[in-house]
Amino acid sequence: MSVLDCGCGPGTITQGIAQIVAPGKVIGCDLEPGMVERAAALAEGANLDNLSFQVGNILDLPFEDNTFDAVLSCAVTEHLGEPVKAMSELGRVVKRGGVVGITRTDWAAHMIAPSCGAVNRFFELFESGFNLQGGTMNGGRNLPSMLGEAGLNVVDVLIALSGAYTPEPGNAMVNGWAEWIENLPLFDRVIEEGLTTRDELDAMCAEMREWGAQPGTIAATGGCRVVARKD
Template sequence: MVKSSRYTHGHERATLASHGARTAANSAGYLLPVLRQGMSVLDVGCGPGTITLDLAEIVAPGVVVGIENVEKPLVAARAGAAERGDTRTRFELGDVMALPFEDDSFDIVHAHQVLQHLTDPVGALREMARVAKPGGWVAARDADYAAMAWYPELPELEEWRTIYRRVARGNGAEPDAARRMRTWAQAAGLTDVRYTAGTWNYADSETCRWWGHSQAERYSAELFAEQAGRYGVTGDDLVRIAAGWRAWGEEPDAWFAIVNGELLARLPE
């Protein structure tokens, strides 16, 4: 994340827990076929580092660095590395709009769910390409809120989506990022690009209960309440929406799908 962009979700406990469920397998499958042992990887906006550490295992003994622009998620990432016995992977402060690395530094520059939160995603892609080596790869994956689908179609969840998209755009971000990734890549000057789509799908009782209660906690917390309040959303509104999320999570036939756009660009040799 970048200091010039406000991260709508923040780094509260529920958010970090949700991000901690992400793995290379469930969140970066489109990237895995190009990874090789010994590659160097920069993971931009690494959060609690679960994807970063998975990538590090695949490319070991290559150099892997995860960056965030605030310290809180890095603490969780370093703890995760210690639990795995990973002493090679580094987690550092850094800004995607001004990466603290020389040109041509990494074989892979990866960003998961980052571009959607930025005021200048095109500039971020250009900066990611700058630090990628000739013949290296720029990889990005982002969700699309307008394309999310769920059942049962509780009105509180639709209200949540409307509020979230308004808040995110008020922060200068683009919540419907997936559909814009081709446009952003072209504007950034990336030419040899593959565009794919992947989904997260929640369709069993345990996962839906976790997702529903996690979302309820995230969007009734003080940080989001303060942002939503700028648009006339009250605390009572958020309590009602949180109750809707919990009710959805307890439905025996609950189902939720998140569409993600995936961008994989090869740089010229």
Template sequence: MAGEVWQDRPIYGYDSPAVQNTYIEREAASVADFFLPHLQPGMSLLDCGCGPGALTLDLAEAVAPGQAVGIDLEPSMIERAIALATQRQVANVQFRTANICDLPFPGSSFDAIFTSAVLEHLSNPEQALREMYRVLKPGGFVGMIKTDWGEPLISPPPDEAVRQFFELFERGFNHHGGSLNRGRHLRVR
């Protein structure tokens, strides 16, 4: 998203309560199940694009007494994350507004980094990857979820209006340098 706005709001309505409420229901046990087994107590963890913090709080519990930090570009998401951390009484976490392409941390700061459905919003995802690598400690690891909306499974089969929605949605992402279909272009090393 890179901080872009449309009519004084973040692009795609990311700041809307409906979107925030959807993200607040997520749990690391289902969303980050591939990542959780690698976390150990005492690790330092960064969640890039933490949204309202639900996943970050679950990850913070996995690394306790280590520290977790969640960052997001949208200030209202950070406000929600701080409130949720207070409500759940998770003390080993902090949240801050920050840009994944310009992380405000010194090099080699984190043992583990997590990001979910963020890179497809960026016009320069390579910069975000460089920044994550920069703040990752030697021997650390990154867990990443990338979406690919190229062939969504919709039942019953979508009609023309749904097809047009996805086409317009992708064009909107493309206009701002992102892509809903970037996930299919990833390589594993």
């Protein structure tokens, strides 16, 4: 098989695909040159001669029509203002009879226990930040219809919650969300738009970390994973 992982990030998923389909050719592409460099560096020493990385825009991929047997994209289309256009582009580069697999988040469905106001506020502000950029974290439920609109035939749908349960203190997922609040430019943008303040965000991080330090916490978010075929 020949496989494209579109929006590969650091390429950890891409490496796993390359191991599975070897000696089939696998390409990971990402919009950010720095991320492509990081993925290539992380793959060094993995002895994967069938794996390569290159810069590529999911809305205008640098590949001929009907190039790949399978095209994958994980947690990318939620960032886009034109997700159907991206899905059509994935369909263009996959061969007839080939498959397109996409994972798309839907954080409107989530499970947090015990209840935590700071986590709920995080979800609200994170979605507002995505909306300001033209995307959404709550659109996974629309993925099957989007792929159909892009001209692909949906053959399998998995709707699931994924997350973390910690019998011991320290919920890594929620601690990671607190780090996003502190480091992602998206949260600077929501401050600029008057949707929150740095003081509120700092208080949220402290509350989230305190919550995550409790034993027995659950943090899970929803998503939709769809496989579609190009007829």
